Amino acid sequence: MIGIVGCGLIGSSWAAAFLRGGHDVVVFDPAVDGQTLRERTVHRLSVDASGGAPPSAPGRLTVADAFDALSGCAYVQESIAEDASAKRALFSQLDRALATETIVASSTSALCMSDLAADLPGRARFVVAHPATPPHALPCVEIVPAPFTAEEIVMRTEALLSGIGQTPVRLAHEMPGFAMNRLQGALLLEMIDLVREGVVTPGGADALIRDGFGMRWALLGPLEAVHLNAPGGINDYFTRYRAMFDGFCPDGTRLDDLLTPQTRAALQEYCLAETPLSQAQARRDRRDDALAALRAWRAERAV
Numbered sequence: 415m416i417g418i419v420g421c422g423l424i425g426s427s428w429a430a431a432f433l434r435g436g437h438d439v440v441v442f443d444p445a446v447d448g449q450t451l452r453e454r455t456v457h458r459l460s461v462d463a464s465g466g467a468p469p470s471a472p473g474r475l476t477v478a479d480a481f482d483a484l485s486g487c488a489y490v491q492e493s494i495a496e497d498a499s500a501k502r503a504l505f506s507q508l509d510r511a512l513a514t515e516t517i518v519a520s521s522t523s524a525l526c527m528s529d530l531a532a533d534l535p536g537r538a539r540f541v542v543a544h545p546a547t548p549p550h551a552l553p554c555v556e557i558v559p560a561p562f563t564a565e566e567i568v569m570r571t572e573a574l575l576s577g578i579g580q581t582p583v584r585l586a587h588e589m590p591g592f593a594m595n596r597l598q599g600a601l602l603l604e605m606i607d608l609v610r611e612g613v614v615t616p617g618g619a620d621a622l623i624r625d626g627f628g629m630r631w632a633l634l635g636p637l638e639a640v641h642l643n644a645p646g647g648i649n650d651y652f653t654r655y656r657a658m659f660d661g662f663c664p665d666g667t668r669l670d671d672l673l674t675p676q677t678r679a680a681l682q683e684y685c686l687a688e689t690p691l692s693q694a695q696a697r698r699d700r701r702d703d704a705l706a707a708l709r710a711w712r713a714e715r716a717v
């Protein structure tokens with residue numbers, strides 16, 4: 415049984431993702447009436463965002479009217495609003511009520527678990543599982559352990575989420591904003607700056623991503639993508655465009671300060687394992703076919 419505590423935008427989407435994955439789910443959100451919670455979740459479940467055939471046997475949904483209903487859960491996904499003191503109080507309550515082996519994962523966007531659960535006797539079972547929004551449609555979830563989170567808890571969380579079709583990405587350690595929002599933040603801050611400088615309109619900034627890199631990123635990660643954009647792969651790419659990247663670096667720094675030999679080797683190893691240079695043209699051809707199909711699909715389907 416999976417428990418969802420807090421069933422707003424994120425909790426209801428998590429509930430749908432777990433139900434679709436075949437798990438029985440109990441949702442608890444005392445501020446919202448049961449009928450609304452059921453409708454929210456079922457609505458999300460009815461939108462087939464699985465990218466494949468809906469499961470023949472989705473799990474059973476229970477709307478709990480008491481906290482005690484969570485006591486039989488093997489995994490609880492906390493999804494209450496982003497308020498550190500409310501999360502601390504809830505975690506303390508959960509730690510007292512749940513069996514010792516139950517995992518408590520938080521959907522928090524930016525609060526570190528070491529700041530939320532450090533004082534609890536069962537702190538080793540607490541971990542951040544921060545989803546891309548909405549998790550029933552987007553697979554990526556970043557897993558952020560605190561220094562006290564048990565390795566076994568991280569591994570069971572990854573296995574559970576992989577089992578329902580999510581893509582867990584584990585961070586080595588906590589860092590402000592984790593990784594997903596740091597990446598989004600870097601892009602948004604640059605867009606804001608370009609608008610502020612009067613270089614581009616807000617609509618133009620959105621179009622540059624929506625109708626440009628964003629379409630490519632729907633198919634390839636940014637690193638895989640630039641690997642295909644130079645004949646010698648990613649190393650060749652950063653050599654050809656070194657002067658441009660030097661120009662983006664903060665004062666007094668250059669690309670090579672970030673792209674150390676060790677980092678360069680790690681990027682190269684990853685990209686060549688994904689696409690050896692001998693297969694790069696075939697992958698470019700598949701990319702181009704997929705982009706044409708994506709473009710045609712978008713023309714028919716406004717969001």
Ligand SMILES: NC(=O)c1ccc[n+]([C@@H]2O[C@H](COP(=O)([O-])OP(=O)(O)OC[C@H]3O[C@@H](n4cnc5c(N)ncnc54)[C@H](O)[C@@H]3O)[C@@H](O)[C@H]2O)c1
Nearest residue numbers: 420421422423424425443445493494495496521522523547
């Ligand atoms: N909205 C996003 O884009 C997004 C993306 C990723 C992660 N998150 C994170 O997910 C969490 C939830 O965000 P949201 O957008 O779903 O918020 P929301 O306001 O839509 O939903 C929060 C729900 O929690 C309920 N709640 C509050 N205290 C509770 C308690 N003690 N017990 C049970 N239920 C309680 C509220 O009644 C509400 O329905 C936050 O930590 C947020 O940072 C949000």
